Amino acid sequence: MPWLDFTLPNNLGAINVAYLFKPNMTGVYLTFRAFFYGALDAKYGKYLPLYLKNKSRHIREFLEESNRLRDDFVFSMDFSENTAVMKKHSAGTIIAKYYEKGNIPSDEDLIADLNYFLELYQFVIDNYEDKTDLAVDEWIEVLENEEVIDGKMFSILEIMYNMADYSATTGQISQKRGDLGFDEESYNSLIVSNSRKVKEFLDKKPIFNNDGTENFWTRFFYGKKVDGAFQFKMQDNLVEAFGRVDRIDENKEKSESSDIIDGNQKEEQEYGVDIMSGENNYDSFYDYLIKREYLFDKEIIENYLLSLKVKPFAILTGNSGTGKTKLSQLFAQYISENKKDILVDDGDEGYVIVKAKANYSSWANKGWTLNKEDFKNIIPISECEGTFPLEIDGIEGTGSINLLAQLYYDKNNEELINYFKNLYDKNPNQIVDLKINREAIEEFSSDDYFETNGSIVLKQRSNPSAYDKRQWFMSKELFNYLPFKNGYTDCKIIVNGIESSARIRIVPKLTFKKNSTLQEYLKENDGKEVSVDIKVQNFNFKNFKPKWKYDEYDEYLDLEEVENNYKIIPVGANWTENRHIVGYYNVITNEYQDTPAYKLIEKANSCEEPYFLILDEMNLSHVERYFADFLSAIESGEKIPLYGEEELTLPENLFIIGTVNVDETTYMFSPKVLDRANVIEFETYSASDYMNDNIKLSSPSGNIEYLENPLAGKEIREYGIDELREIFSDVVIDDEPFWDVFSYEINSFQTILSKSGFDFGFRVINEIVRFMAVAWEYERKPTKFDNWTRYFDACIKQKMLPKLHGSEKIIGETLEELSNLCSDSVIGTEDMVKYPESFKKLEEMKKILRKQRYVSFIN
Numbered sequence: 001m002p003w004l005d006f007t008l009p010n011n012l013g014a015i016n017v018a019y020l021f022k023p024n025m026t027g028v029y030l031t032f033r034a035f036f037y038g039a040l041d042a043k044y045g046k047y048l049p050l051y052l053k054n055k056s057r058h059i060r061e062f063l064e065e066s067n068r069l070r071d072d073f074v075f076s077m078d079f080s081e082n083t084a085v086m087k088k089h090s091a092g093t094i095i096a097k098y099y100e101k102g103n104i105p106s107d108e109d110l111i112a113d114l115n116y117f118l119e120l121y122q123f124v125i126d127n128y129e130d131k132t133d134l135a136v137d138e139w140i141e142v143l144e145n146e147e148v149i150d151g152k153m154f155s156i157l158e159i160m161y162n163m164a165d166y167s168a169t170t171g172q173i174s175q176k177r178g179d180l181g182f183d184e185e186s187y188n189s190l191i192v193s194n195s196r197k198v199k200e201f202l203d204k205k206p207i208f209n210n211d212g213t214e215n216f217w218t219r220f221f222y223g224k225k226v227d228g229a230f231q232f233k234m235q236d237n238l239v240e241a242f243g244r245v246d247r248i249d250e251n252k253e254k255s256e257s258s259d260i261i262d263g264n265q266k267e268e269q270e271y272g273v274d275i276m277s278g279e280n281n282y283d284s285f286y287d288y289l290i291k292r293e294y295l296f297d298k299e300i301i302e303n304y305l306l307s308l309k310v311k312p313f314a315i316l317t318g319n320s321g322t323g324k325t326k327l328s329q330l331f332a333q334y335i336s337e338n339k340k341d342i343l344v345d346d347g348d349e350g351y352v353i354v355k356a357k358a359n360y361s362s363w364a365n366k367g368w369t370l371n372k373e374d375f376k377n378i379i380p381i382s383e384c385e386g387t388f389p390l391e392i393d394g395i396e397g398t399g400s401i402n403l404l405a406q407l408y409y410d411k412n413n414e415e416l417i418n419y420f421k422n423l424y425d426k427n428p429n430q431i432v433d434l435k436i437n438r439e440a441i442e443e444f445s446s447d448d449y450f451e452t453n454g455s456i457v458l459k460q461r462s463n464p465s466a467y468d469k470r471q472w473f474m475s476k477e478l479f480n481y482l483p484f485k486n487g488y489t490d491c492k493i494i495v496n497g498i499e500s501s502a503r504i505r506i507v508p509k510l511t512f513k514k515n516s517t518l519q520e521y522l523k524e525n526d527g528k529e530v531s532v533d534i535k536v537q538n539f540n541f542k543n544f545k546p547k548w549k550y551d552e553y554d555e556y557l558d559l560e561e562v563e564n565n566y567k568i569i570p571v572g573a574n575w576t577e578n579r580h581i582v583g584y585y586n587v588i589t590n591e592y593q594d595t596p597a598y599k600l601i602e603k604a605n606s607c608e609e610p611y612f613l614i615l616d617e618m619n620l621s622h623v624e625r626y627f628a629d630f631l632s633a634i635e636s637g638e639k640i641p642l643y644g645e646e647e648l649t650l651p652e653n654l655f656i657i658g659t660v661n662v663d664e665t666t667y668m669f670s671p672k673v674l675d676r677a678n679v680i681e682f683e684t685y686s687a688s689d690y691m692n693d694n695i696k697l698s699s700p701s702g703n704i705e706y707l708e709n710p711l712a713g714k715e716i717r718e719y720g721i722d723e724l725r726e727i728f729s730d731v732v733i734d735d736e737p738f739w740d741v742f743s744y745e746i747n748s749f750q751t752i753l754s755k756s757g758f759d760f761g762f763r764v765i766n767e768i769v770r771f772m773a774v775a776w777e778y779e780r781k782p783t784k785f786d787n788w789t790r791y792f793d794a795c796i797k798q799k800m801l802p803k804l805h806g807s808e809k810i811i812g813e814t815l816e817e818l819s820n821l822c823s824d825s826v827i828g829t830e831d832m833v834k835y836p837e838s839f840k841k842l843e844e845m846k847k848i849l850r851k852q853r854y855v856s857f858i859n
Helices: 038-044 048-065 084-091 107-127 136-143 151-161 170-179 188-202 236-242 285-291 298-310 324-337 360-364 414-426 438-444 464-468 476-481 516-524 550-559 596-605 623-636 671-675 687-691 714-718 721-727 738-754 762-778 788-803 808-823 836-852
Strands: 003-006 015-021 027-034 093-100 221-226 229-234 258-261 264-267 313-318 351-357 367-370 386-392 395-409 431-437 456-461 471-473 489-495 498-512 529-534 566-570 584-586 591-593 611-616 654-660 678-682 805-807 854-856
Touching (some): 048 084, 048 107, 084 093, 093 107, 136 188, 136 236, 151 170, 151 229, 188 464, 188 471, 229 236, 298 313, 298 678, 298 762, 298 788, 313 324, 324 566, 324 654, 386 516, 395 489, 395 516, 414 489, 414 498, 431 438, 438 489, 464 471, 464 516, 596 611, 596 654, 623 654, 623 671, 671 788, 714 762, 721 762, 738 788, 788 808, 788 836, 808 836, 808 854, 836 854
Parallel strands (some): 313 654
Antiparallel strands (some): 015 027, 351 431, 386 529, 395 498, 456 529, 584 591, 805 854
């Protein structure tokens, strides 16, 4: 194919203006294009057309935003030959103009067109910023940040870095990972997740597939076929960056495995932001319970904590004295006691002390996202956070600003690395004092910020995180209004007498509440900048005084009112409206009469830690009469209307627990209530076993840190069925796709329950799948989910069976069919049933039905 091109000096790579003639010479294109050559073809392989198409698309969007496109431009070229080379030429088209043979314009018009194309070319060179690929420094920044590139992804990159030509097939990666004790077959969801975080963290443009969907692999890799197998190669800048950061020893990356120590299973933990990082004298919540002589089966603990992740409303039922209220109270106390305000100055040395966990990141990534509560009396983080009205391109919503505090120490400090590694090997939950020099903290703070004057207006680029997860890493423009410097500040740290240089920074994050109109708008404008107007009346920094001295801090603690993070509210038999919970307007005093529950909810709205509202003996009154507004708000996310125009928000960190005792003085729950909660039944232990210490219990053994943080992964509450399906896309059961087996099982139960009018709809299905998703996360995301029946058993009992009630004529046959389905005749014996807890409950209900001719789940 004949061509003639014009290339100007530039730093944007292979772009130029060219005349490209059709092979049959019936016409010619004047094109401004992203072109390719042999070395580029060899580098990108399969992904070259995507590279060309995305580069041309992003430059074209820039020209469009600059109002420099004309109506006579075309954006693809048709060479009448569908060869691979022609496809690549067409893929690189930024803009083009076509001249047909026999209809060529005048020389003056041809020259004018060429000059305009060259002007556009120069304009792009001078003004366009490539926001697709990462520079070496950008790769270093994300590789050092465990919240962007997690440990498993780092391990995969390390494997490839040590391979010839920095290349590997997925089979080779699986083999290497297998040598480390991991059983994996697919890395798609992992790479997609990490690539998405890289894009959001650095505000990069999306990379699109030919069908318009987003491509994430090419952020990291080139791709080509080698000896019949598809091989991935690390991007050049990624290779260079990887060689300049400390690499993790893959033989020590055991976040998904366990070690046997003294005959006991020592479970490794997942690592990330930990809301409970603080002084911790207990290995786990289970340990906390045992030391207080409370006995709960591990499945009860797991089911309770997993249920809180799926929905902030749970119902606990069982005989009086089985520990329903106590479990909720103790968990709230456990969280409160293990999250302390840690803030002191180390006397004359000029250091302040925060806390750091000896976790995997402490030695592998040489740093942490520290608990910002440690800083609340050093720098005014909490004064910069909160929930505010906002507008995005004029669409109203409600958003929250949250700040993360990140610190990384010298990657060459072997003494400190070994110190944390040794602690980690002994106990990854250990907490140590981390001293930061006071001068750096003072330098980190800044008085050079603007008053908000009612709002902060930022430019943010819409991306999938914004419209799917409702969250952004915020534009650096926000630092114009914050009392902190943008970027890292150098500091000195001391840990156990070991000194090191380090860096510390604040990372701002914006989240907004579920808003279908706004999310749809952001999705339609994916990749484009939008205006975010946050209605902040003013941040209040003027009265903030850091607590530098021991005596000042002790005095502060003495004066501070200590409030519990939970309230136990006994439900009265006369409750007929919500005023018993949220209060009422007193027309006599002309004031709003609040309640302990109202104060707890208001406190939860001003903080980020978990708060627990425990409604004891919830069914002493008709639940629907006093709790209807709460049920609606939990489901919709809308506010609860109060007196006049006042409204009460139920924040995401508020958990409502209802306990149920069943006797002749209580009321049954309606399907509306049961549909909206996980119903967890507490069993009564044998008196003989209890008195003679014959109750043998085991502790939860999955990802304990994830399990015990009720706010970790809370975005799962908003996931729809498509997102949930994607989570399990690579998971199998006995070589069959998990999703196929799982959906068949749910449908089997739905079919049986529908015969007697107890079937369930989308809400219950979604919540069951969400429960399975958090259980899979707790099990450390196995590719083969062998233990799935244990969790689906819990779903059957907690979500499907609670609505069952009626006479033998109504539900007798249904109970029998459900029991048979749970026992699974293929398995055979009663002690080998497929879903043992549900089977046991159904057999009990059948027995009661035969005796009393009527039965319900809660009786």
